[in-house]
Amino acid sequence: MEDKASSSGSETIAYDEGDDVYVSVDQDGARVDSQVLDYIYRPSYEPYASMVLYDFVARTTKMKEKNKEKLVNSTQAFSSWKHPQRGTHRVCMRSKPVLPVMLGPSLPSKKNSNETIDAWAKHVLALFKPWRCVHDLKAGGQSWSNAYDVYESAGLRSRHAKIIQNMQLLTECADARFIHPKAFVAPDQSDPLETKNNNDEEMPSSAQDVDEDIQQWKSKFCSDAFARLEDRSLDARDYNTGNGEEDSELKGLVGRDVLDALEACMGDSLHDANCNVEDSDMGDGPQVTHQDIAIHNAIMQRKRKRALADEHDDFVEPTSSRRRIDEPFVDIGTVPIYAATKSSAYERILVSIVSEMNLENNKEQLEAFLTVAKHVGERDPDQLLMFVSGVGGTGKSHVIRSIVKLFERINRRKSLLIGAPTGSAAILIGGSTLHSLILECPNADAKKNVSKLARMWRGVLYLIIDEVSMISAKFLSKLSEALKQAMGDNPKKSSQIFGGVHVVFMGDFCQLKPAIDKPVFSSEIASRLVDFTPGEDEISALNGIFIWRQVSCVIELVKNCRHAEDMAYAEFLSRLRIGKCLSPNSDPVANTDDYRYLMSRLLTNIRKRDPEELKLFLDAPFIVGLKSLRDNLNAKLATFHASRLKKVVHLYFSRDSVKRRPVPAGSAEILWKMQSTHVRDALGCLPLFEGMKVMVTENIAFDSKVVNGTEGVVKKIVYDEDEAGRRYATVAYIHVEGIGFQIEGLEKDIVPIFPVRTSIPHHTLHTIGLQAKSFARWQLPLVPAYAYTDYKSQGRTLKRAIVDISSSKGQGVYVMLSRVTSLSGLAILRWFPPSKIYQRPSAELREELARLGLRC
Numbered sequence: 001m002e003d004k005a006s007s008s009g010s011e012t013i014a015y016d017e018g019d020d021v022y023v024s025v026d027q028d029g030a031r032v033d034s035q036v037l038d039y040i041y042r043p044s045y046e047p048y049a050s051m052v053l054y055d056f057v058a059r060t061t062k063m064k065e066k067n068k069e070k071l072v073n074s075t076q077a078f079s080s081w082k083h084p085q086r087g088t089h090r091v092c093m094r095s096k097p098v099l100p101v102m103l104g105p106s107l108p109s110k111k112n113s114n115e116t117i118d119a120w121a122k123h124v125l126a127l128f129k130p131w132r133c134v135h136d137l138k139a140g141g142q143s144w145s146n147a148y149d150v151y152e153s154a155g156l157r158s159r160h161a162k163i164i165q166n167m168q169l170l171t172e173c174a175d176a177r178f179i180h181p182k183a184f185v186a187p188d189q190s191d192p193l194e195t196k197n198n199n200d201e202e203m204p205s206s207a208q209d210v211d212e213d214i215q216q217w218k219s220k221f222c223s224d225a226f227a228r229l230e231d232r233s234l235d236a237r238d239y240n241t242g243n244g245e246e247d248s249e250l251k252g253l254v255g256r257d258v259l260d261a262l263e264a265c266m267g268d269s270l271h272d273a274n275c276n277v278e279d280s281d282m283g284d285g286p287q288v289t290h291q292d293i294a295i296h297n298a299i300m301q302r303k304r305k306r307a308l309a310d311e312h313d314d315f316v317e318p319t320s321s322r323r324r325i326d327e328p329f330v331d332i333g334t335v336p337i338y339a340a341t342k343s344s345a346y347e348r349i350l351v352s353i354v355s356e357m358n359l360e361n362n363k364e365q366l367e368a369f370l371t372v373a374k375h376v377g378e379r380d381p382d383q384l385l386m387f388v389s390g391v392g393g394t395g396k397s398h399v400i401r402s403i404v405k406l407f408e409r410i411n412r413r414k415s416l417l418i419g420a421p422t423g424s425a426a427i428l429i430g431g432s433t434l435h436s437l438i439l440e441c442p443n444a445d446a447k448k449n450v451s452k453l454a455r456m457w458r459g460v461l462y463l464i465i466d467e468v469s470m471i472s473a474k475f476l477s478k479l480s481e482a483l484k485q486a487m488g489d490n491p492k493k494s495s496q497i498f499g500g501v502h503v504v505f506m507g508d509f510c511q512l513k514p515a516i517d518k519p520v521f522s523s524e525i526a527s528r529l530v531d532f533t534p535g536e537d538e539i540s541a542l543n544g545i546f547i548w549r550q551v552s553c554v555i556e557l558v559k560n561c562r563h564a565e566d567m568a569y570a571e572f573l574s575r576l577r578i579g580k581c582l583s584p585n586s587d588p589v590a591n592t593d594d595y596r597y598l599m600s601r602l603l604t605n606i607r608k609r610d611p612e613e614l615k616l617f618l619d620a621p622f623i624v625g626l627k628s629l630r631d632n633l634n635a636k637l638a639t640f641h642a643s644r645l646k647k648v649v650h651l652y653f654s655r656d657s658v659k660r661r662p663v664p665a666g667s668a669e670i671l672w673k674m675q676s677t678h679v680r681d682a683l684g685c686l687p688l689f690e691g692m693k694v695m696v697t698e699n700i701a702f703d704s705k706v707v708n709g710t711e712g713v714v715k716k717i718v719y720d721e722d723e724a725g726r727r728y729a730t731v732a733y734i735h736v737e738g739i740g741f742q743i744e745g746l747e748k749d750i751v752p753i754f755p756v757r758t759s760i761p762h763h764t765l766h767t768i769g770l771q772a773k774s775f776a777r778w779q780l781p782l783v784p785a786y787a788y789t790d791y792k793s794q795g796r797t798l799k800r801a802i803v804d805i806s807s808s809k810g811q812g813v814y815v816m817l818s819r820v821t822s823l824s825g826l827a828i829l830r831w832f833p834p835s836k837i838y839q840r841p842s843a844e845l846r847e848e849l850a851r852l853g854l855r856c
C-alpha cells in the first residue's frame with residue numbers, strides 16, 4: 001500500500017487505489033468511491049480540515065452537486081482536482097453519525113512486543129490524527145510509537161483516547177480468550193459437580209469453540225442496553241452530537257426513522273423535522289407491504305362473512321346492566337333505591353356517598369355500589385359472590401373507592417380487605433397483593449403460618465379483588481383454600497369457598513391475562529382431561545374454574561368516564577376491545593378506517609404534521625410489550641433526561657455469587673449484562689443519577705405504598721467502589737410522591753431502598769464457566785421508569801403516553817391504548833401490522849363473555 005498523496009513513497013500507511021474502493025450503481029450511472037481518497041482530499045475548510053479519519057467516516061457523507069459554479073467556490077468541495085469527484089460532488093455532515101466498522105485484520109495489540117507497539121501506533125495515528133500525507137503523521141526517521149507518544153501528550157482528544165482504549169480492550173479480550181481458554185472456564189475445585197462437568201466430552205474442545213459458545217450465550221442472554229451507559233457524563237451537547245454505537249441495539253429494534261422521531265420528541269432535532277421523513281401518512285419503519293394489505297383484506301373478508309352469519313347475534317344494548325347467572329340476588333330495578341335499608345342513619349350515609357362520588361349520574365356504578373351496600377346494611381348471611389365488569393375507564397376503581405368510603409363511614413373498615421394480583425394494581429386501589437393477603441411466599445415448600453393468617457382474617461367479612469383478568473384459575477383455588485384455612489375455627493365458614501367471605505370481583509376479561517397460568521374461565525384444561533390424568537396443578541386449576549362459576553351476580557359498567565372528553569376515541573376503544581374495529585371494507589358507506597385513524601398518531605406522522613406537538617410528549621411514559629425494548633428505551637431516555645438535568649449517569653453493579661462465593665471476574669462481567677427477562681429485573685448494571693425516574697420492582701413496604709410498580713425519583717445514592725472504580729449501591733433514597741410519611745432525618749416522602757437478594761436460576765451457566773444451576777444477586781430493586789410494560793400500565797390513567805403496539809400481544813394492545821384519555825394524548829412509537837387491531841378475542845374468552853351476558 002502506497003501513500004499516493006505523499007511525494008515520499010518510502011513510508012507506507014494508507015492508500016492504494018486498487019484497494020478499498022466501492023462501486024455503486026444508481027440512476028446516474030456507476031461511481032467508484034474510496035473513503036481514504038475522500039479523506040485525503042477532504043475540504044480545506046473546517047470542520048473537515050482538522051477532522052481525523054475515524055470521525056470523517058463516522059460523520060460525513062458525499063453528495064452530488066448539480067450546480068457546478070456553486071461547487072467551485074464551495075467550502076465543502078474536495079480540496080484538490082486530483083480527486084476524481086472534485087467537480088461533481090461535495091462533502092457534507094451526516095445528520096446522525098454512523099459507527100465506523102473496521103474491515104480486515106484486527107488492530108495489533110499495544111502490549112505484546114516493540115514491533116506490535118509500532119504497528120499499533122501506526123494504525124491508531126492514521127485513524128485519530130488528522131493527516132493528508134504521511135509526514136503529517138510522523139517526522140522522517142521518527143518511530144511510530146514515538147510519534148504516537150508525542151501526539152498523545154500534545155493533541156489527542158479525550159473522546160478519541162477513550163475509543164482507542166476500547167479498541168485495545170477488545171483486542172486484549174480476544175487474545176486472552178485465545179491464550180487462556182481453559183482458565184476462563186476453569187471449574188471450581190471444591191465443586192462436587194466438577195468431575196461430571198470436567199468431562200472432556202462435555203467441554204468445548206478448543207479455544208475457538210469456547211469462544212463461540214460464549215459468544216452464542218451472550219447473544220442469547222445478554223444485552224448492552226445499560227452496560228454501554230458506563231459513567232456517561234452528559235450535557236445536552238454530548239447528547240446531540242450523537243453516539244451511533246449507543247443506539248445500535250435500539251435502532252435494530254425500532255429503525256432509524258423512529259429513532260429520529262424520538263429524538264425530535266426530545267427536542268434536539270426539530271430543525272430537521274422535514275428531512276429524512278418519508279412523505280407517507282402510513283408512517284415510518286416497515287411500510288405497509290402488499291402482503292400486509294393482502295392479510296388485512298383476508299381478515300376483513302373473514303370478518304364480513306362472520307358478521308353476516310352473526311348478524312342476529314349482535315350485541316343489543318341492555319336495558320339493565322345487571323346479568324344473572326342464577327337467581328337474582330336483588331333486583332335493584334324494582335326496589336326504590338334507598339329502601340333496601342331500614343336505618344335512616346345508614347340511608348343518610350348512602351345518600352352522601354352517592355352524591356360525593358357522583359354515582360347518581362352513572363346508573364351501573366350506582367347499582368354496583370347499592371348491591372354491596374344493601375348486603376352490608378341487611379347483614380345478609382348469604383354469601384355474596386359478585387362480579388363488576390367494565391372496560392378500562394368505566395369507573396371500577398371509582399366504585400371500589402365508594403365501597404371503601406361506606407365501610408369507613410359505618411366504622412367497619414376492618415371488615416373489608418382489598419386485594420389485587422400485582423403490587424401496582426393493589427396500590428391504585430389502596431389494597432394489598434393477594435399473595436400477601438394469604439401469606440403466599442415464593443418458596444413453595446415454606447410452611448404457611450396459619451395462626452398469623454387466621455389473625456389477619458379475623459373479623460373480615462368482605463373482600464374486593466381488582467384486576468380479576470390477571471388472576472389464574474390455580475391461584476383462585478389457592479386463595480379460596482387459604483381463606484378456608486384462615487377460618488379454621490369456624491366449621492361452617494371453613495367449609496364454604498373463600499371461607500364464607502363475601503367477594504366482589506372487579507375487572508375486565510378483555511384486559512391482560514395471567515402471565516403464566518390459565519385464566520379463571522379457561523376451557524382448555526377441562527377439554528384436555530379426556531387425554532390425560534390431571535396432576536396437582538391441573539386439579540387446582542379446575543377447582544379455580546369451578547369456584548369462578550359460583551359467581552352469581554354480574555354488573556357491567558358501560559359509561560366510559562376516562563374517555564368522556566373524546567367520545568370518538570371511547571367508541572374506537574369499545575370496538576377494539578371486542579375485535580370489531582372498522583375498515584373501509586367493513587363499512588363502505590361510513591368509510592371509517594380504524595387503522596388509518598391510529599396511524600395518524602405515529603410519532604413520525606405527528607412530527608411531519610406539527611413538530612411542535614411532539615414536544616408535548618417530552619415527559620410522557622412509553623408503554624411497550626417487550627422488556628428488551630423497554631430496557632433500550634430506558635437507556636436512551638435516562639441518558640437524555642440526565643443531559644437535561646446536567647447529571648452524570650453512573651452504573652451501579654450487582655454483587656453476584658454462586659454457592660455463596662463471589663462470581664469470578666470473567667463470568668461476572670457476562671452476568672452483569674444479562675437481559676432483564678433472564679434476571680427477574682434484578683439488573684446487573686443499573687444506571688442511576690440524581691433526579692432519575694425509577695420504578696420499584698419488589699413489594700417493599702405495603703403500608704407505605706412502596707411496592708412492585710411504585711414510581712419515584714432518585715434523590716441520593718450511597719455506594720462503595722471497588723479497585724476498578726465500579727460502583728455498588730448500598731442504599732438509594734427515593735422520593736415517592738404522596739406516600740405521606742417521614743423518616744427521622746430525611747425529608748418528607750423519601751424512602752431508603754436497600755439492595756435485595758434475588759435468586760436467579762439458569763441451566764446453562766456452565767457455558768460461561770460457572771458450575772451451578774443458579775446464582776444469587778444483590779442489587780437495588782429498581783429499574784428506570786421512563787418506559788414500562790403493558791403489565792405495569794394496567795389500571796393507570798395517563799394524560800399522554802407513547803405506546804408500542806407492534807411489540808404488544810393479545811389484549812395488550814387494548815390495555816396500552818386505553819390508558820390515555822383522548823386520541824390527542826396518544827403517540828404510537830412505530831408502524832404496526834393491521835392484524836394487531838383486527839384480531840378477535842379468543843373463542844374461550846368470547847364464550848365466557850357470552851355466558852356472563854357481557855358485551856362481546
Ligand SMILES: Nc1ncnc2c1ncn2[C@@H]1O[C@H](COP(=O)(O)OP(=O)(O)OP(=O)(O)O)[C@@H](O)[C@H]1O
Pocket residue numbers: 357358359362365390391392393394395396397398399508561562794795796797
Ligand atoms: N361517577 C364518576 N364521576 C366522576 N368521575 C368518575 C366517575 N367514575 C369514574 N370517574 C373517573 O374516571 C376515571 C377512570 O375511572 P377508574 O380509574 O375508576 O376506571 P377503571 O374502570 O378502574 O379503569 P381501569 O380498568 O383502566 O383500571 C378516573 O379518573 C375516575 O376518577
